[in-house]
Amino acid sequence: MARRLLLFLLLFFVVDIYFYQAIITLTDDIYIRVAYWLIDLLLIAGMIVLFVAGRRLQHSQRWLTGLFTVLLSLAIPKLLTAPVLLLEDLTRLFRGFPPRNIYVSELVLFLAIAVLLTVIFGLTRGRHFYKVRKLTLHFADLPAAFDGFTITQISDIHVGSFTNQKEVQKGINLANAQQSDLLLFTGDLVNHAASEMDRWISAFAQLQAPYGKYSVLGNHDYGDYIQWESQTAKIANLERLKMVHKEMGFRLLLNESDQIEKEGESIALVGVENWGKNGFQQYGDLRKATASLPTNIFKVLMSHDPSHWDLVSEDQEQHIHLTLAGHTHGMQFGIELFGFKWSPIQYFYKRWAGLYQSGSKYLYVNRGFGYHGLKGRIGMWPEITVLTLKQRR
Structure with a gap:
C-alpha cells in the first residue's frame, strides 16, 4: 500500500x-x-x-x-x-x-x-448517472419460444457506498421501466457486510420481472476484505447475505442451474460462485453447475468475474451461449466516445466492459450499478443492460 x-x-x-x-x-x-x-x-x-x-x-x-x-x-x-x-x-x-x-x-x-x-x-452526479445499454444478440439454436426474450442485467451494486436513497431509487425505477422478461444480478451486492443491506432490502425488492429474478455472489460478498472477530462471525455474515437475496425476491444460484420455461420450451440459467484470476477467490464450479443439464440446451451463465470466461467457461465442454459478468466497474474512470473505449482497467483485464464474442459464444461485461473506492464515476457511467435474444434465421 x-x-x-x-x-x-x-x-x-x-x-x-x-x-x-x-x-x-x-x-x-x-x-x-x-x-x-x-x-x-x-x-x-x-x-x-x-x-x-x-x-x-x-x-x-x-x-x-x-x-x-x-x-x-x-x-x-x-x-x-x-x-x-x-x-x-x-x-x-x-x-x-x-x-x-x-x-x-x-x-x-x-x-x-x-x-x-x-x-x-x-x-x-456521475455516481448515479445511470445509462441503459441495449443490445440484440442472435443465436442459431435459440428455442423459438424465446425469440425476442429480454434480459435486464445489473451488477456490482456495492450498497455500502450509497448515501442518497432518492438517487438510487431512480436507478431501480429505470431498471423496472425496461419491462424485461428476466432480471439478473451478477454479484457484489455489498462492500463487506450483509448489514449494509438493512436499509436497502425493501428498495431492491421492488425490482420485478415476470420470469423471475436471479443472482450470484461477487468477490466482495464473501467478507474477505475486512477483519472479523472470528471465523464463525464471517460464516454467519455470508449466510445472512444469502438470506438477504431471498428477502429481495432473488434466487441465488450457487454453482447450480435452473430452467426457464416458456410455451413448452426452455433455456437454462446457470450461476457460479465467484471465480477470478490474480488472487481472487475461485469458488466457482461450472462443471458442477451444469452437471444436471442436457448437453444441447441453450445456456445463459452468470459469473461475476470476466476472467472466468477467458480461463474456464469459453472452453467448457458444455456450450455456454451467453455469459454475463461485471466486477471491473470499467474502473469507474474512462472515455467512451463515438465507439472509442478506453480505461486503465484494460491493462489488467482482457474483457472489461461491453460485448465480446468468440465464435458463437458471447460475453457481456456490465460496468456496474454502484461504485466502490472512488466516490463517483468519471466517464464510465453506471449501467443497466438490456439484452434481447433473437433467432438467427
Missing part, C-alpha cells in the same frame, strides 16, 4: 512539473505560480501525515480518501492534457527548442478545465 501511494505521488509530481510549463508560458504572476505549487504540496503533505498516523487520528481513513480524491481530480486533467505538451516538444526538438507557443498552452489549459469539470461532474 505504501509503495503504491509513493508511486502515485511520484507520478503526480512528474506530471505536475510538465503541466507547469503551460502555466509559466501563460503568466509570470508570482502569486499564481506559488499557489500552483502550494496547493499540491499541502495535499501531498496531508496525505503523508494521515497515512503515517493511521488509526491514531480519528477519521483518518475518511480524510485520506478525501484528499486522495481531490489530488486525483487535479491529476487527471494534467495527465490527459500532457500529451499535447509532449507533441509540441517533439516539434520543438527539430526547431532548436524555441519558446513554447502561447496558443498551445492556452489549448492545454482549456482542455484541462474541460476535463476538470467532467471529473467534478463524475464525483458529484
Whole structure:
C-alpha cells in the first residue's frame, strides 16, 4: 500500500512539473505560480501525515480518501492534457527548442478545465448517472419460444457506498421501466457486510420481472476484505447475505442451474460462485453447475468475474451461449466516445466492459450499478443492460 501511494505521488509530481510549463508560458504572476505549487504540496503533505498516523487520528481513513480524491481530480486533467505538451516538444526538438507557443498552452489549459469539470461532474452526479445499454444478440439454436426474450442485467451494486436513497431509487425505477422478461444480478451486492443491506432490502425488492429474478455472489460478498472477530462471525455474515437475496425476491444460484420455461420450451440459467484470476477467490464450479443439464440446451451463465470466461467457461465442454459478468466497474474512470473505449482497467483485464464474442459464444461485461473506492464515476457511467435474444434465421 505504501509503495503504491509513493508511486502515485511520484507520478503526480512528474506530471505536475510538465503541466507547469503551460502555466509559466501563460503568466509570470508570482502569486499564481506559488499557489500552483502550494496547493499540491499541502495535499501531498496531508496525505503523508494521515497515512503515517493511521488509526491514531480519528477519521483518518475518511480524510485520506478525501484528499486522495481531490489530488486525483487535479491529476487527471494534467495527465490527459500532457500529451499535447509532449507533441509540441517533439516539434520543438527539430526547431532548436524555441519558446513554447502561447496558443498551445492556452489549448492545454482549456482542455484541462474541460476535463476538470467532467471529473467534478463524475464525483458529484456521475455516481448515479445511470445509462441503459441495449443490445440484440442472435443465436442459431435459440428455442423459438424465446425469440425476442429480454434480459435486464445489473451488477456490482456495492450498497455500502450509497448515501442518497432518492438517487438510487431512480436507478431501480429505470431498471423496472425496461419491462424485461428476466432480471439478473451478477454479484457484489455489498462492500463487506450483509448489514449494509438493512436499509436497502425493501428498495431492491421492488425490482420485478415476470420470469423471475436471479443472482450470484461477487468477490466482495464473501467478507474477505475486512477483519472479523472470528471465523464463525464471517460464516454467519455470508449466510445472512444469502438470506438477504431471498428477502429481495432473488434466487441465488450457487454453482447450480435452473430452467426457464416458456410455451413448452426452455433455456437454462446457470450461476457460479465467484471465480477470478490474480488472487481472487475461485469458488466457482461450472462443471458442477451444469452437471444436471442436457448437453444441447441453450445456456445463459452468470459469473461475476470476466476472467472466468477467458480461463474456464469459453472452453467448457458444455456450450455456454451467453455469459454475463461485471466486477471491473470499467474502473469507474474512462472515455467512451463515438465507439472509442478506453480505461486503465484494460491493462489488467482482457474483457472489461461491453460485448465480446468468440465464435458463437458471447460475453457481456456490465460496468456496474454502484461504485466502490472512488466516490463517483468519471466517464464510465453506471449501467443497466438490456439484452434481447433473437433467432438467427
